[in-house]
Amino acid sequence: MKVIPRLSSVLAVGLAVLLAAPNPAAAKPGGWSATWTASPQRPSTSYTPNWAEEGFADQTIRQVVRISAGGSTARIRLSNVFGSTPLKIAGATVARASGGAAVQGSTLRHLTSGGKRAFTVPAGAELATDAVPIKLSDLDSVAVTLYLSAPTGPATYHAQAIATDHRADPSAAAFTQTTVSWYYLSGVDVIGAASRRGTVVAFGDSLTDGYGSTPGSDNRYPDELAERLAAAGKPRGVVNQGIGGNRVTVDSARLGDKGVSRFRRDVLGQPGVRTVIILEGLNDIGMSEVQAPINAPFTEVSADQIIAGHRDLIRQAKTKGLRVLGATLPPTKGSRYHTPTTEAKREAVNAWIRTSGAYDAVVDLDRALASPADEDQVNPDYLAADRLHLNDAGYRAMANAVDPADLG
Incomplete structure (x- = not known):
């Protein structure tokens, strides 16, 4: 208005x-x-x-x-x-x-x-x-x-x-x-009793920002994770540092500074932070294939460049003594981001997140969100209308994929 x-x-x-x-x-x-x-x-x-x-x-x-x-x-x-x-x-x-x-x-x-x-x-x-x-x-x-x-x-x-x-x-x-x-x-x-447990920062793109969830309902995955911890009697700060369309490797006036640049302010600059969950890379992959991405110029990014960006984020976090969790990239089949080329990149990045040992723990969203009928597609019960983002049930499933014990 x-x-x-x-x-x-x-x-x-x-x-x-x-x-x-x-x-x-x-x-x-x-x-x-x-x-x-x-x-x-x-x-x-x-x-x-x-x-x-x-x-x-x-x-x-x-x-x-x-x-x-x-x-x-x-x-x-x-x-x-x-x-x-x-x-x-x-x-x-x-x-x-x-x-x-x-x-x-x-x-x-x-x-x-x-x-x-x-x-x-x-x-x-x-x-x-x-x-x-x-x-x-x-x-x-x-x-x-x-x-x-x-x-x-x-x-x-x-x-x-x-x-x-x-x-x-x-x-x-x-x-x-x-x-x-x-x-x-x-x-x-x-300042309070819960603050002594340390804050968890959810760092990422629109899947962290909560695009597709019901507006005003606080059903983004960091919100759902905070509710889980409070219900278990172990409340702690869980803060959302997601930006819709954000990329690990590419700056954008509309979609935010690239992840490796904004990490210092958005994660390391948060008071009391002890743990960070990193979920980024789908936009680097998808916008490499989509010739006219929304609100951003076309930029080719390889799987190796995304992995190098993740290594940079981990290094920055470890320098400050933070515990770092890596989230695998969810399936994209059925969305505008899915092609044979993007799928190969996604699988390569996920394989590195799972097996490299670079992260302290892995949140396997790829498997947690996959359809039982097709592992390359998100469970239809979790999908928003664009078939790339999630609905409230999908963001709840994301939060449930986080093992509280891995938060430290």
């Missing part, structure tokens, strides 16, 4: 929730753990309408996200890494969400940086707010509201929002527009 220039407006973001930062007195060195994240992307057009290229002015954004593990103290991370000018936050609040864009008024807190309610995120940088005491339970939904009084210019995003100064409104009435994107919001960190 287009925002009319020069009129104040409010937008509710339905897929992102961010929490305020803990009280500085309560924070301990190394005590923070990421409990929700979104990987920042360059301002661009995308598969769905968004405000990234236009940016915001005199508008309020309320974004609601579901965290994975709770805590007694929280902080929000805001990203302006792809901004060309400083991002001025005129005011911001955080609260527990109570459905849609509404919040529990008694939990609403003003966010600050350096003790000030108005603050600036420098161009090319990320900022964590001051600590805020707020009791959050595992799998809670949280609403973060930003008031942007001055023109922002093109916005760093993985989501969107817009409004006049309604940041302290507990009601959802002012938020009449919605989006499936997030803007500026890049992470929610907590």
Whole structure:
């Protein structure tokens, strides 16, 4: 929905929730753990309408996200890494969400940086707010509201929002527009019992981002994995660093920086991370065969180049002492990505993931998702309409393929 220039407006973001930062007195060195994240992307057009290229002015954004593990103290991370000018936050609040864009008024807190309610995120940088005491339970939904009084210019995003100064409104009435994107919001960190187990980062492309799952339902595979761990009485942060269309080896203005480049920010830069699950390579393969890939130029990538990219990711992770799990690439038969050439590449990459010993453990999605009738095709019960991505049942099957013991 287009925002009319020069009129104040409010937008509710339905897929992102961010929490305020803990009280500085309560924070301990190394005590923070990421409990929700979104990987920042360059301002661009995308598969769905968004405000990234236009940016915001005199508008309020309320974004609601579901965290994975709770805590007694929280902080929000805001990203302006792809901004060309400083991002001025005129005011911001955080609260527990109570459905849609509404919040529990008694939990609403003003966010600050350096003790000030108005603050600036420098161009090319990320900022964590001051600590805020707020009791959050595992799998809670949280609403973060930003008031942007001055023109922002093109916005760093993985989501969107817009409004006049309604940041302290507990009601959802002012938020009449919605989006499936997030803007500026890049992470929610907590300090709590679960955070001591360490965060798991799910790193990948649209299969990690959850394309094909029911919007607003939190049925992506990292969400489902977080639910499994919480139900087993061992909650821990499980954060999603997937970007639709992302590749291991190729940069794209619309589909994100290549995996080997963004890994430092999106995985190693997350507080409290101990384990990473890597699922990338299908787009490198598929876009090598599809002559007119969506939102990206044609680029030929070999299986050996993808494997070299995986080795690079493993090396980066091991340098920081992380446990690294490799996920095999699911079948693609029946989709636009499937040809004899792409299948040979997929099988070569999967054989290396399974047998090289480079990963600490393997999540064999190829076998977990395969149809009983045809191992080169995903089980029809798991497929989305495009026959490449998954539905809610498919993403649940992905989460079930992860052995909690392998997470360390």
